[in-house]
Amino acid sequence: MIFRRISKSLRRQDWVTVLIEIGIVVIGLLIGLQINNWNEARVEKQAEYKFLERLHAEIMATQDDLSGFSKIVETRASELEATVRVVFGSDQEVELTGDQCMAMFLSHAYNFPPTDLPTISEILSSGQFNVISDDALRAALSRMGQINARAEKxxxxxxxxxLNLPRAYPELIRVDYVLNADGMETAADNGSMVQCDLTGMRLSQAFRNDLTINLERYIAYEALVVDRLRTQFDMIHTELDRVLGHTHEGNAP
Ligand SMILES: [Zn+2]
Structure with missing residues (x-):
C-alpha cells in the first residue's frame, strides 16, 4: 500500500512526500527490529532465569546432602580426637566407647562428599556457560569447578x-560379623561388631604412631575436602540468591 503511494509520489515528482513516506517505512522497520530484539532479550532472560532457578534448587539439595555428610565427618573427627586422648592418656580408668572404637575402625575412610550438579554439568558440556549474564556468579561457578576438581584430587x-588400622593391627581392632540363631545378620550395626583392645593399644608404640597419623589425615581430609566444598556451595548459594533476589527468612541454609 505504502509502496504504491511512494511510486505515485515519485511519478508526480513530489519529493517532499516521497521523503516523508520513505521515512515512515524506515521508522516502521526500525520499530519492528527493536521489538524483535526486545522479544529475543526477554526469551533469553526467561531461559536464564529458569536455568538459575533449577540450579538454585540443585544447590539447596546438595547443601542438604553435604550438611548431613559433613556432620558425620565432623562427629568422626571429634570421636577420633577423643580416642587419641584416651589411648595416650595416663588415666587407666577411662575406657573407650563403642563409637570411639568404630571411629578407629573407619579412620582411613575418606569418601568424596555428594556434590552432583546435573544442571551445571549439562551447561558445561554443551558449552553454553554464557547463558549466565551475571559476571560475579559466572566467576563463582567456574571457581567452584576448579575447587571441586582440586578436592577430588x-x-x-x-x-x-x-592406613587401614584394623588390617594393620587385627589383634587390637577386631571385627566380628554377628549372626543370630537362624544364621541371619543381627539388626544392630548391620551385623558387624568392632572390639578394641585398649591395653594393647597403649602398649604398642607402632599403633599409637599410626593412630596419630590417621587422626591428622582425617582432620586434613575434613578441612581440605569436606569444609572447602561446603564453603564453596554456601558462596554459590549467596551469589544465586543475590541474582534471583531470593531471601530465606531466618533459616537460610
Ligand atoms: Zn536461596
Missing part, C-alpha cells in the same frame, strides 16, 4: 595410601 591422594 586431594581425596584421591588420601585414598591412594589409606
Amino acid at each position: 586431594t581425596s584421591d591422594l588420601f585414598n591412594a595410601s589409606p
Whole structure:
C-alpha cells in the first residue's frame, strides 16, 4: 500500500512526500527490529532465569546432602580426637566407647562428599556457560569447578595410601560379623561388631604412631575436602540468591 503511494509520489515528482513516506517505512522497520530484539532479550532472560532457578534448587539439595555428610565427618573427627586422648592418656580408668572404637575402625575412610550438579554439568558440556549474564556468579561457578576438581584430587591422594588400622593391627581392632540363631545378620550395626583392645593399644608404640597419623589425615581430609566444598556451595548459594533476589527468612541454609 505504502509502496504504491511512494511510486505515485515519485511519478508526480513530489519529493517532499516521497521523503516523508520513505521515512515512515524506515521508522516502521526500525520499530519492528527493536521489538524483535526486545522479544529475543526477554526469551533469553526467561531461559536464564529458569536455568538459575533449577540450579538454585540443585544447590539447596546438595547443601542438604553435604550438611548431613559433613556432620558425620565432623562427629568422626571429634570421636577420633577423643580416642587419641584416651589411648595416650595416663588415666587407666577411662575406657573407650563403642563409637570411639568404630571411629578407629573407619579412620582411613575418606569418601568424596555428594556434590552432583546435573544442571551445571549439562551447561558445561554443551558449552553454553554464557547463558549466565551475571559476571560475579559466572566467576563463582567456574571457581567452584576448579575447587571441586582440586578436592577430588586431594581425596584421591588420601585414598591412594589409606592406613587401614584394623588390617594393620587385627589383634587390637577386631571385627566380628554377628549372626543370630537362624544364621541371619543381627539388626544392630548391620551385623558387624568392632572390639578394641585398649591395653594393647597403649602398649604398642607402632599403633599409637599410626593412630596419630590417621587422626591428622582425617582432620586434613575434613578441612581440605569436606569444609572447602561446603564453603564453596554456601558462596554459590549467596551469589544465586543475590541474582534471583531470593531471601530465606531466618533459616537460610
Ligand atoms: Zn536461596
